[in-house]
Amino acid sequence: MEPETANKPVVHLRRIKRQYMQGEVPLTILDGASLSLWAGQSVALVAPSGAGKSTLLHIAGLLESPDEGEVFVAGVPTSRMADIERTQIRCTEIGFIYQSHRLLPEFSALENVILPQMIRGLKRSESAKRAQEILSYLGLAERVSHRPAELSGGEQQRVAIARAVVNTPRVLLADEPTGNLDPGTAEHVFRALMQLVKATHVAMLIATHNMELAGRMDRRVSLANGQVVELD
Numbered sequence: 642m643e644p645e646t647a648n649k650p651v652v653h654l655r656r657i658k659r660q661y662m663q664g665e666v667p668l669t670i671l672d673g674a675s676l677s678l679w680a681g682q683s684v685a686l687v688a689p690s691g692a693g694k695s696t697l698l699h700i701a702g703l704l705e706s707p708d709e710g711e712v713f714v715a716g717v718p719t720s721r722m723a724d725i726e727r728t729q730i731r732c733t734e735i736g737f738i739y740q741s742h743r744l745l746p747e748f749s750a751l752e753n754v755i756l757p758q759m760i761r762g763l764k765r766s767e768s769a770k771r772a773q774e775i776l777s778y779l780g781l782a783e784r785v786s787h788r789p790a791e792l793s794g795g796e797q798q799r800v801a802i803a804r805a806v807v808n809t810p811r812v813l814l815a816d817e818p819t820g821n822l823d824p825g826t827a828e829h830v831f832r833a834l835m836q837l838v839k840a841t842h843v844a845m846l847i848a849t850h851n852m853e854l855a856g857r858m859d860r861r862v863s864l865a866n867g868q869v870v871e872l873d
Contacts, residue, residue, distance in 0.1 A: 649715075650677035650679050650713075651679060651715060651844040652701055652811075653678075653712075654710065654711075654869075655710055655713065656674070656710040657674040658673060658867075659696055671697060671707070671864075671867050672866065672867030672868060673867065674697065674864070674869045675869060676869045678844040678845075680842050680844050681839065683834075683860070684846045684847070684860045685847055685855035685858040685860070685861045685862070686698070686848040686862055686863070687850065687852065687862075688865075692864040692865075693867065697848075697864065698816055703731050703735065704731070715811060732760065733761065734811045734812065736810040738798075738802055738815040739815075739816050739817075739818070740816055740817040740820040742798050744801060745789075746788060746789050749786050749788055750788075751773065751776065751786065754772035754775065754800065754804050755772045772803070775803045776803050779802065779803055779833050780799070781796060794821060794823075795826035798826075798830050799829075799830060799833055801818075802830070806837055812844045813843050813844070814846050815834070815846070815848065816848045818847060820850070
């Protein structure tokens with residue numbers, strides 16, 4: 642359901658079609674899938690393995706191009722953009738969180754969160770200040786100098802969340818972000834995500850198998866016959 646305060650979605654997928662070749666046979670994963678994400682709204686994407694959750698996330702994040710259809714970011718169509726334009730949008734408008742934290746092992750937690758900002762062009766001093774603030778907000782003030790191998794699974798994932806949101810993206814895309822965590826740690830990470838959605842007004846789409854966590858989000862959608870269906 643569209644929030645009354647929003648005029649247009651942050652991301653809108655319109656009639657997306659995506660096929661892959663399985664040998665010589667085309668395999669249709671998405672077939673006219675449409676989905677809108679609004680600022681400050683959390684959306685759970687729940688569907689069986691192989692239904693196309695990761696494909697939908699990759700297309701929404703401009704990591705993959707659809708065969709047909711259009712992806713709008715802040716109302717702007719992206720299908721005809723040059724690669725450099727799409728890369729710029731990914732760097733500034735979209736944050737990604739994966740099941741595996743994908744932190745750079747040779748760098749500290751603080752440095753892992755500094756780097757995306759410096760790539761964007763911010764000075765190191767400014768980047769370090771903001772990284773410290775976000776890591777502290779996520780309860781990691783005492784762990785900023787530790788490398789990923791010195792952190793627990795939940796701490797690693799919170800650093801990954803900080804890295805994903807440090808450039809203030811419009812949308813946050815997460816693929817099973819608590820899938821590798823025990824229930825207690827998963828709950829802690831989930832709360833951190835929900836806090837950030839409310840605090841930053843980012844739109845969030847999470848692919849998850851955890852129905853208990855999905856039930857606490859603003860919307861739940863699934864995939865059936867290659868299309869997005871609302872579960873509520």
